[in-house]
Amino acid sequence: MFALPALIALPFLGGLAAWLVGLRNGSARLPWLVSLLTLLLEALLLLGVTGMTGGSGWRGHFAMPWIPLFGIDFRLDMDGLSLVMLWLNLAIAVPVLLTSSREIKERPGLYHFLTLATIAGINGVFLSTDLFLFFFFWELMLLPMFGVLLIWGGEHRARATLKFFIFTQGSGLLMLLSILALVFVHVQETGQLTFNYFALAGTGAMSRAAFPIMLGFLIAFAVKLPIVPFHAWAPEVYAEAPNGGTILLAGILGKTGAFGLIRFVFELFPAASAQIAPVVMAFAVVGILYCGWLAVAQDDMKRLVAYSSLSHLGYVVLGIFSGTRVGMEGAVVMMVAHGLSTSAIFLITGFIEERTGTRDMRRLGGLWPAMPQLSAFAMFFACALLGLPGIGDFVGEFLTLLATWHVNHVMAFFAAAGSVLSSIYALTWMLRVFYGPPVFAGEAPLGRPVAGVMWTLGAATVLLLVIGFFPQPLLDLSAPAAPQQIVSLAGGAR
Amino acid sequence: MDSFSFLPNAVLVLCAGSLVQMAAIAIRRNVAQDAVLGLVVLLASLAVILAPTALVLTGTLPLFAPDAWASYTAALVILSAIAIHIMSWRNSVLSDTSVGSEYYLLLTLATLGGVVMSSAIHDVSFFIGLEILSLAMFGLIAFRNARIDAGEAAMKYLVLSGLSSAMLLMGFALTFAETGSLRFLAPVATNAPEPLLASMGVILVLTGMFFKLSAVPFHLWLADVLEGTSIPVAALVAVLSKIGLFAAMVRYFSSINLYVSGPQVDEIVAVAVLSMIGGNLLAVAQTNIKRMLAGSSIAHIGYLLVAFLSPGPFSFASAAFYLAAYAIATLGIFAIIAGVMPQGSYISDWYGMFRRKPVAAFAMSVMLLSLAGIPPSVGFFAKFYIVAAGISAHRVILLLVLIAGSTISLFYYLRLILVMILPRPSDSEAHRQMPPITTPWVGNRALIALLAVATILLGVFPSRLVQSGRQLLDVPPPPGPSASP
Numbered sequence: 015m016f017a018l019p020a021l022i023a024l025p026f027l028g029g030l031a032a033w034l035v036g037l038r039n040g041s042a043r044l045p046w047l048v049s050l051l052t053l054l055l056e057a058l059l060l061l062g063v064t065g066m067t068g069g070s071g072w073r074g075h076f077a078m079p080w081i082p083l084f085g086i087d088f089r090l091d092m093d094g095l096s097l098v099m100l101w102l103n104l105a106i107a108v109p110v111l112l113t114s115s116r117e118i119k120e121r122p123g124l125y126h127f128l129t130l131a132t133i134a135g136i137n138g139v140f141l142s143t144d145l146f147l148f149f150f151f152w153e154l155m156l157l158p159m160f161g162v163l164l165i166w167g168g169e170h171r172a173r174a175t176l177k178f179f180i181f182t183q184g185s186g187l188l189m190l191l192s193i194l195a196l197v198f199v200h201v202q203e204t205g206q207l208t209f210n211y212f213a214l215a216g217t218g219a220m221s222r223a224a225f226p227i228m229l230g231f232l233i234a235f236a237v238k239l240p241i242v243p244f245h246a247w248a249p250e251v252y253a254e255a256p257n258g259g260t261i262l263l264a265g266i267l268g269k270t271g272a273f274g275l276i277r278f279v280f281e282l283f284p285a286a287s288a289q290i291a292p293v294v295m296a297f298a299v300v301g302i303l304y305c306g307w308l309a310v311a312q313d314d315m316k317r318l319v320a321y322s323s324l325s326h327l328g329y330v331v332l333g334i335f336s337g338t339r340v341g342m343e344g345a346v347v348m349m350v351a352h353g354l355s356t357s358a359i360f361l362i363t364g365f366i367e368e369r370t371g372t373r374d375m376r377r378l379g380g381l382w383p384a385m386p387q388l389s390a391f392a393m394f395f396a397c398a399l400l401g402l403p404g405i406g407d408f409v410g411e412f413l414t415l416l417a418t419w420h421v422n423h424v425m426a427f428f429a430a431a432g433s434v435l436s437s438i439y440a441l442t443w444m445l446r447v448f449y450g451p452p453v454f455a456g457e458a459p460l461g462r463p464v465a466g467v468m469w470t471l472g473a474a475t476v477l478l479l480v481i482g483f484f485p486q487p488l489l490d491l492s493a494p495a496a497p498q499q500i501v502s503l504a505g506g507a508r
Numbered sequence: 509m510d511s512f513s514f515l516p517n518a519v520l521v522l523c524a525g526s527l528v529q530m531a532a533i534a535i536r537r538n539v540a541q542d543a544v545l546g547l548v549v550l551l552a553s554l555a556v557i558l559a560p561t562a563l564v565l566t567g568t569l570p571l572f573a574p575d576a577w578a579s580y581t582a583a584l585v586i587l588s589a590i591a592i593h594i595m596s597w598r599n600s601v602l603s604d605t606s607v608g609s610e611y612y613l614l615l616t617l618a619t620l621g622g623v624v625m626s627s628a629i630h631d632v633s634f635f636i637g638l639e640i641l642s643l644a645m646f647g648l649i650a651f652r653n654a655r656i657d658a659g660e661a662a663m664k665y666l667v668l669s670g671l672s673s674a675m676l677l678m679g680f681a682l683t684f685a686e687t688g689s690l691r692f693l694a695p696v697a698t699n700a701p702e703p704l705l706a707s708m709g710v711i712l713v714l715t716g717m718f719f720k721l722s723a724v725p726f727h728l729w730l731a732d733v734l735e736g737t738s739i740p741v742a743a744l745v746a747v748l749s750k751i752g753l754f755a756a757m758v759r760y761f762s763s764i765n766l767y768v769s770g771p772q773v774d775e776i777v778a779v780a781v782l783s784m785i786g787g788n789l790l791a792v793a794q795t796n797i798k799r800m801l802a803g804s805s806i807a808h809i810g811y812l813l814v815a816f817l818s819p820g821p822f823s824f825a826s827a828a829f830y831l832a833a834y835a836i837a838t839l840g841i842f843a844i845i846a847g848v849m850p851q852g853s854y855i856s857d858w859y860g861m862f863r864r865k866p867v868a869a870f871a872m873s874v875m876l877l878s879l880a881g882i883p884p885s886v887g888f889f890a891k892f893y894i895v896a897a898g899i900s901a902h903r904v905i906l907l908l909v910l911i912a913g914s915t916i917s918l919f920y921y922l923r924l925i926l927v928m929i930l931p932r933p934s935d936s937e938a939h940r941q942m943p944p945i946t947t948p949w950v951g952n953r954a955l956i957a958l959l960a961v962a963t964i965l966l967g968v969f970p971s972r973l974v975q976s977g978r979q980l981l982d983v984p985p986p987p988g989p990s991a992s993p
Contacts (some may be wrong), residue, residue, distance in 0.1 A: 080971075081970060081971050081974065083971060083974050083978070146892075150883050150888075153882055153883045154883050157877075157882065161929070164930070172926055175926065176919065176922055176926065180915060180918050183914075184911070187914055188911060190892065191895060191907055191908075195899050197896075197899075198899050198900050
């Protein structure tokens with residue numbers, strides 16, 4: 015079954031095509047069309063994969079030897095969790111590429127290539143079940159992002175990019191150390207050199223070295239997510255990235271960290287992660303409050319959303335580390351809903367910045383009359399941000415808080431207090447940007463938003479409402495499969 | 509009991525070749541012709557490496573080992589020499605036709621020294637190889653005779669190289685006094701009648717080697733020498749001589765159990781840690797690209813020492829792989845500098861290179877990523893291999909230092925990529941003229957392309973190189989009575 019490798023190869027090849035097409039005549043139109051076509055094909059492929067593979071547990075499988083001397087295979091497996099993440103990735107790719115033609119004037123083909131290559135790398139991260147391959151994709155997805163940040167970023171992009179890369183790569187090396195330590199523990203116990211996730215799942219939990227090994231994984235994922243003491247790179251990078259890059263970073267790239275926490279930290283080392291869970295949860299609560307507090311104090315819209323995004327990711331961490339099924343489900347819903355709503359808000363702020371030339375809220379105000387449709391959408395997503403029932407974010411927040419309550423009342427109390435802060439910054443954002451006396455009165459070109467942006471926002475609204483009212487299908491679909499489960503479609507021996 | 513002495517084919521060819529080159533210069537001086545002759549000699553020596561040894565003598569001193577490790581490292585040395593040969597061609601250093609021919613002769617001799625060292629199993633043969641290499645390098649470093657800093661670099665190299673040779677000799681002498689053997693193998697301290705004397709001998713040898721390898725704290729000459737000399741010679745200093753020395757060092761220590769802590773092992777551990785941290789910190793602070801590469805080279809010696817210190821199935825195999833990865837990337841960088849901007853020594857000269865020379869800038873980025881150890885380059889797999897070796901030998905502290913060092917190194921490798929992507933800042937250093945950008949000659953372009961493709965292909969499909977680098981060196985049996993002179 016070549017569907018899984020195709021899911022990774024397709025965006026990459028499509029991006030390459032977009033770049034080559036763009037090189038020939040330099041217009042932005044052709045690469046845009048090519049990458050739209052790529053996304054369409056990817057969606058069809060994903061639809062096919064979703065339809066063909068039913069049931070629970072591991073839904074798809076692909077393996078071929080890669081570096082046999084080390085027991086390294088090109089091994090991909092898909093469970094419900096990876097499927098949901100793949101869909102989210104695709105959903106977030108759409109606004110990133112749709113809006114690019116407005117923002118990216120310079121070398122559009124290259125932009126499309128780098129973005130699609132990032133998406134391919136992220137798909138690889140979600141699918142690989144060989145630890146070496148996973149690490150390979152984990153590092154690989156950052157390279158194109160480096161280019162996106164550096165070529166199209168803001169004024170202080172050099173510093174921000176360097177910070178981002180050094181943080182993530184340095185922590186990645188710690189993870190490499192952990193992967194190898196795990197592999198050699200396995201070698202000592204069974205005499206077999208392999209990087210197979212399923213084979214290692216047995217040894218990881220039992221080993222005496224489980225705790226330090228788990229820490230290496232945890233730190234790498236905590237940096238990527240980011241969890242609070244490791245968050246220093248994030249606000250600066252979010253603020254300096256081009257809008258498409260910010261959406262990619264906040265919407266999906268951070269989620270690879272959460273995915274890693276579930277797939278590798280929690281399922282490989284259940285006991286060790288239960289041991290460290292109170293500490294991580296405490297940091298998550300601190301993060302919810304601290305980043306919420308910082309978001310309240312921002313004047314820069316993009317930084318406000320960046321901090322609010324960091325704050326909300328705290329709920330994801332809480333859900334995962336509560337160690338309950340409810341918490342895990344809540345975390346997944348939260349990831350999806352947060353990915354959609356944050357991307358939408360970044361899209362809105364990006365659009366406002368493009369029209370007014372500023373994202374400083376002290377210089378904005380009264381935009382509602384000038385751009386009523388957009389403002390209505392903004393209101394909806396602000397409500398999503400503050401956790402209004404009926405919208406996807408609420409389901410996630412509620413489930414994670416419920417799970418946290420079972421573990422620790424005090425933490426649940428403080429985490430819930432975070433939603434007070436989110437109400438404050440979300441409504442302040444509305445108030446300062448859209449209400450009040452119009453600052454840009456009489457400037458007509460502010461209105462009439464582009465159809466593409468409106469359609470994207472509309473789609474995100476519908477999806478968030480569906481998740482908000484009928485979360486059960488998503489919950490059923492997204493349950494991560496345990497490594498011990500047998501691959502039902504296994505095309506070969508594991 | 510008979511003993512055999514092998515003279516490796518490559519040594520034979522290089523010796524004969526250098527005589528031919530000398531004769532050619534004596535007959536008629538023509539730089540182009542001598543350059544081609546030099547290339548032919550190098551290619552011939554590469555071609556005969558895998559052939560069975562032609563010259564085997566019985567009943568004489570065993571001077572060379574005809575094993576796989578020798579062939580592998582000799583091949584690396586010769587391939588590096590060929591790359592350096594190609595990037596030297598049309599270099600401004602050689603525009604002076606009165607001395608240009610000798611450059612290629614010296615290059616052949618340096619290669620000879622490296623090959624001799626990589627296969628030496630006798631103190632004398634090792635020392636001869638080392639001195640051939642050092643003297644040839646001294647000449648090459650001073651080759652930019654119009655530049656005052658080339659003379660300074662050469663003097664620095666000469667003095668420190670002489671000092672380290674003296675230490676090596678003292679170490680050999682102590683070892684000889686202790687064991688009565690001139691076999692190029694560290695004496696096992698516990699077997700020696702005077703353990704202190706034996707370990708002092710080893711430590712002196714080690715110190716001499718570290719000087720030549722420029723490991724911290726014996727590294728001070730490297731940055732100055734690289735800065736002062738021409739670009740191809742800098743590549744020679746940074747790559748060729750280090751491969752030869754490292755190969756010899758691995759052979760020298762194959763008798764010692766590197767996992768048991770002892771004075772020698774502790775010294776190597778300390779030097780490895782200092783090199784990884786010191787080299788990277790040195791590189792971070794530089795504004796000159798050649799000095800930065802000097803720091804990076806020191807750090808990579810530190811990583812190699814980690815592999816060296818991790819006995820087990822992966823130890824020498826990972827070192828062999830890493831040597832190849834390091835050589836490819838470093839030679840590539842020097843080839844690009846030599847081809848694109850031979851006069852530009854500052855990092856800030858590289859601003860906007862992606863716009864001015866996109867292909868060269870891309871190749872340069874690939875090489876830098878490889879040195880930084882980021883996939884999909886071969887440097888990533890090399891670093892992975894070393895970490896695997898370290899983990900299997902429980903060298904956790906060394907590995908944490910390696911990670912810290914690599915994280916620091918990201919800063920300066922990426923900064924160079926960043927500089928190449930960003931446009932030139934308008935205000936800073938506006939007074940300084942940007943050095944001219946040249947188009948590399950076709951051979952150099954081919955070399956760069958080949959190295960860049962190799963970096964990526966070997967990074968994605970490392971199996972072949974891993975296969976050829978495995979089990980190169982068996983631990984030799986303890987020296988028998990016939991091995992002593």
